[in-house]
Amino acid sequence: MFFVTPSISAADTLVFGGCSQLKFTSGSPYEYTVDSIFTSLVNSAMFATYNNFTMPVAATGGSTTQDTVYGLFQCRGDLNNGACNRCVAKAVSQIGTLCFDSTGGVLQLEGCLVKYDNVTFLGEEDKTVVEKKCGPSLSPYSDGLGRRDAVLSYLEAGDGTYKPFRVGGSGNLQGVAQCVGDLDPRECQDCLSDAVGRLKTDCGAAKWGDMYLGKCYVRYSEGRDHSYAGKGKRFRHLFHGGFSFLFLVVYIWVGFA
Incomplete structure (x- = not known):
């Protein structure tokens, strides 16, 4: 048995992504809070390989209820701070497009994971x-x-x-x-x-x-045989936190060096 280090050359390769079917209103306080979460994730990735954030959404129109947005990122353990920051920035950019106006989403790249939602998932084990x-x-x-x-x-x-x-x-x-x-x-x-x-x-x-x-x-x-060798795409649903997530999975060539 010996230690190996996975290649970081394809750290920004998409593995899977998914979005909540629930939508928020463009220009709303919820959108502002999601953007703040995204900014915090990218900034934190310059100094750490994992972090999470919880931010309340400002109540509007005399509402007594208040939404909360939860977010986290995690980089593969062998990435340095610069590579981690670049990966998280790429993931945030992609999830912002893939999950436009969605109240929650998740994106797994080869080198990092980004996730946000208005239903808490922090500290909860999930073996789905x-x-x-x-x-x-x-x-x-x-x-x-x-x-x-x-x-x-x-x-x-x-x-x-x-x-x-x-x-x-x-x-x-x-x-x-x-x-x-x-x-x-x-x-x-x-x-x-x-x-x-x-x-x-x-x-x-x-x-x-x-x-x-x-x-x-x-x-x-x-050896160099590994998954995602094709170029096909498929969609499927994963139920999480009471909401249906639509997942896009793209198969491309990756491998451990």
Whole structure:
């Protein structure tokens, strides 16, 4: 077992994105608050790889109720501050277009995650399958399956210390895992264990596999074979917080170096 570092060359590559079907009024205090959240995410990414913000929306028209906007970003653990800031800025720009006038949205790039909503999700464990992809089967004459299981076991167990970002490899088989920073160590471990179990069950003896849950992901690949090799697009819905999110998933070539 040895450590590997994923390539950062495709940090701004789109993995998936989704938007709430609920809309806010253009020019409203809610839009101003979302813009403020976005600005805070980008600015904070210059100094940290994770942060979250909670901002109340100014009540209008004598209303006694008040909305709140919640937002977070997270960069892949190997990105430096400059790369993290550029990735988050790209994600904020894309989610602002993809989710125009939506009260909530999420965007996962290769190097970072951005999410906002008016329903709190901070500190809540979420093991909903958001995206999964499996490659072709490993050669029955190779030892790839054993090495795959060893890498996934390492990513699941770690080295005994709490590490929300983990990388590992065996031979030319490499893997990476990460939890969102608002999870505590127990929740992170629970999420990663679930993702690893689902990868083994759903992808079987595949040469590569991705399992993105709501608050963590686990990925592995053999050599340079990896997912998103096509150029097709598909739409699907994920129900979250009582609202329906419309997801756009784009398959493109990426890989671990």
